[in-house]
Amino acid sequence: MRAHPIFILRMTGLLDGISLLVLLCIAMPLKYIGGIDVAVKIMGSIHGGIFILYALAILYAAIRVQWSPLWSAAAVIAAFIPIGNFILEWKLKKAQAQYSVKPFNYGLIVYSIVFFSFIDLFAQLPVMSTFAASVGSSSFIVGFVVGLYSLTNTFGNILSGILTDKVGPFKILMFGLILTSFSLLLYHFVDSPTLLIVVRIIHGFVAGLIVPAAFTFSANTTVNEHQGKKVAFTGTFVGLAAIIGPSFSGIMASRNSVPFVFTCVAIMGFILAILSAIFLSKYKPVKKEKTDTVTQASGSIFNSGVIKAYCGAFFLMFSQGVIAYLLPLHVQNLGYDSRLSGTLMSAFGIIAVLVFVLPTNRIFDRVRPSTTLALGIGLMGLAQLLISQSTTSLVLYFVLGLYGVGFALLFPSINTMLIKATPSELRGKAYGYFYAFFSLGVVAGSSVLGWLPFNIVEGFIFTGFILLLFATFIAFNKQKERVVNQ
Structure with missing residues (x-):
């Protein structure tokens, strides 16, 4: 019989609480009073590892147990209070029998x-x-x-x-x-x-x-x-x-x-x-499946849908490489602190995550992936052009938010397009090449612009035009396929 998720949370919580007390009451005095620096280094590493286990136990309980999210919040807060884990364990021990376990996803x-x-x-x-x-x-x-x-x-x-x-x-x-x-x-x-x-x-x-x-x-x-x-x-x-x-x-x-x-x-x-x-x-x-694009009997995976997905993956990460390379330099030239680069990238990531988790994610099952691919890469290209002309932090946040929307539209589109264009027996190979194009795009995005004789603004403009050209090609190709099918 498997252990109850709350029992696992209780045990890892006790280990976390004990390691925190050892760190605070033994290791830190040894460092600051006895001059033994290695004590905090060793115990800090142990406590960090145990805390990761405890965090996973909180997540596992939140997934499996039918209880209020307040329990998960209390478990997180308890980790930062020296005796918090022990109080929480006492509460959870009495509450464990009251909560049933949901099927595991x-x-x-x-x-x-x-x-x-x-x-x-x-x-x-x-x-x-x-x-x-x-x-x-x-x-x-x-x-x-x-x-x-x-x-x-x-x-x-x-x-x-x-x-x-x-x-x-x-x-x-x-x-x-x-x-x-x-x-x-x-x-x-x-x-x-x-x-x-x-x-x-x-x-x-x-x-x-x-x-x-x-x-x-x-x-x-x-x-x-x-x-x-x-x-x-x-x-x-x-x-x-x-x-x-x-x-x-x-x-x-x-x-x-x-x-x-x-x-x-x-x-x-x-x-x-x-x-x-x-x-x-x-x-x-x-057990399935019927693909949108029929692959060759010889086992080739290189049909039009797969090639579009590969190109989308390459240009997605090419754009990311350019952002990672040029954005900090652009922010620095505008006279802002380097921390703005990090918060801008976090802002783009947050916007993308919101598009993924909100009801907006239904678009990926209702609209053809080629449409969302063209729209996503087009928005990313437009954002690259706008970054080159942005001179204030407020405008940069807005533009990176737009870039995040484009990223959120593009990433599921190219994955869905790849899945629909390959049978399951060839999908592993298809994904292998797919993520190879991801990796190559990162390398190309940061290195190619370093070799070309562009300044920062020209680098963003060049990238923006490249992305918009690809978006135009996808949109034109989609229209052409529609005419042929009619």
């Missing part, structure tokens, strides 16, 4: 895996360059190791797609989660640029195994008429990772170290691997 594990994969990516952004410099890397090596993750990620994506079709997405997910979690722990042993390059190659490659397998698993266990909405929910977790990842890593790295940040992410990966082994191994694919 297995899709939440897949969403969490997507979140893990992208928070692994976004948590690197604020800390990797400084970490590379701290181990003696030259400016060239710093730039090289930052982009090396995305480059090797491409090869992992492709291999994941091929293997997913051969052995199924579940096994590749398990391998990806376990190997990525171990690779994150390798940063503790990095003490030279050469070793950092080796670890980045390993980390990027094995992390590339996860996302194609996760999206294939999700697509193969969802009925066709719900694909768009489910992809939108998946996009929510990508957006949350984009919002939480940079701030989490920046704060934790300043208080502890960069390897500690990666250890926290690794713990999340190991937990998800355990949950996947328990729950996802029994989850069966939905």
